[in-house]
Amino acid sequence: MKKIYSVLVENRSGVxxxxxxxxxxxxFNIDSLAVGETFxxxxxxxxxxxxxxxxxxEQIEKQLNKKLDVIKxxxxxxxxxxxxxxxxxxxxxxxxxxxxxxxxxDIMHASIVxxxxxxxxxxxxxxxxxxxxxxxxLSGISVVEVARTGTLALPKCNVLEN
Numbered sequence: 001m002k003k004i005y006s007v008l009v010e011n012r013s014g015v016x017x018x019x020x021x022x023x024x025x026x027x028f029n030i031d032s033l034a035v036g037e038t039f040x041x042x043x044x045x046x047x048x049x050x051x052x053x054x055x056x057x058e059q060i061e062k063q064l065n066k067k068l069d070v071i072k073x074x075x076x077x078x079x080x081x082x083x084x085x086x087x088x089x090x091x092x093x094x095x096x097x098x099x100x101x102x103x104x105x106d107i108m109h110a111s112i113v114x115x116x117x118x119x120x121x122x123x124x125x126x127x128x129x130x131x132x133x134x135x136x137x138l139s140g141i142s143v144v145e146v147a148r149t150g151t152l153a154l155p156k157c158n159v160l161e162n
Contacts, residue, residue, distance in 0.1 A: 002031065003057045004081055004153045007046040007064060008071040011037060015069045019046060022067065028052065028060050032085075032128075034150035043071065049151050076155045083153035085131045088113070089122045092142040101141060108134045119144065 009015050016035060023030050032049035050060055057075075064073055093101055105112060105122060108130065114121040124134050128151055135146075 001054065001057065002049060002051045002078055003060070004076050004078065004083070004151070005046075005048040005050065005060065005064065006074040006076070006153065006155075007048060008038070008073075009044050009046055009067075010069045010071065011042050011044040012069070015044070016046070018067060018069060019048075019064070022063050023050075023060075026059070026063060028056065028063075032150035034152050047150065047152050049153075074155065076153070078153075081153040081155050083127060083151050084125055085128050085151050086123070086125045086149040087131050087134065088147045089124075089135075089138060089143060090145040091120050091122060091138065092118055092144055093120055094118070097141060101138075104134075104137050104141075108137065110134060 007019070009019070020030070020033070022028075029051055030048060031051055032047070034047045035044055037043070038045050050057065052060075061073060061075055064070055091101060101120065101122070102112070104110070108124060109126070110122050110124040112120050113123045122138075124131060126134070131148070
């Protein structure tokens with residue numbers, strides 16, 4: 001079972017270490033972690049995806065609530081959220097596989113964001129499952145380097161909201 005934690009924290013040094021230390025000490029698994037400033041530069045949002053049984057996921061929320069730097073926690077399931085990841089992939093290409101790479105990008109709605117005579121950097125922003133599919137579709141291509149963000153997520157908009 002997976003749970004997404006959207007944690008508003010004070011934006012200052014050491015907060016990330018404290019939160020990740022909590023996970024390490026309690027042997028909680030972090031599947032994904034992304035941190036960034038909010039509109040208020042003094043507050044950051046940590047999006048943490050973790051997996052475990054129901055008891056473990058409840059403990060994570062309780063332990064996060066005890067941290068002094070934590071302002072607010074929202075939890076939600078994957079089905080109740082809109083989530084995205086970003087992946088950049090540097091591939092080596094030649095005249096034989098260039099068309100294949102471009103077709104994969106077209107099918108997956110990926111972009112070629114940089115190019116030289118022998119290398120391309122591909123970008124895909126999508127749900128984690130499609131990121132994995134994109135990665136596997138490049139298995140026959142010479143992948144040089146990969147950079148991938150953690151999952152970013154927000155709860156879905158309530159249809160009844162005005």
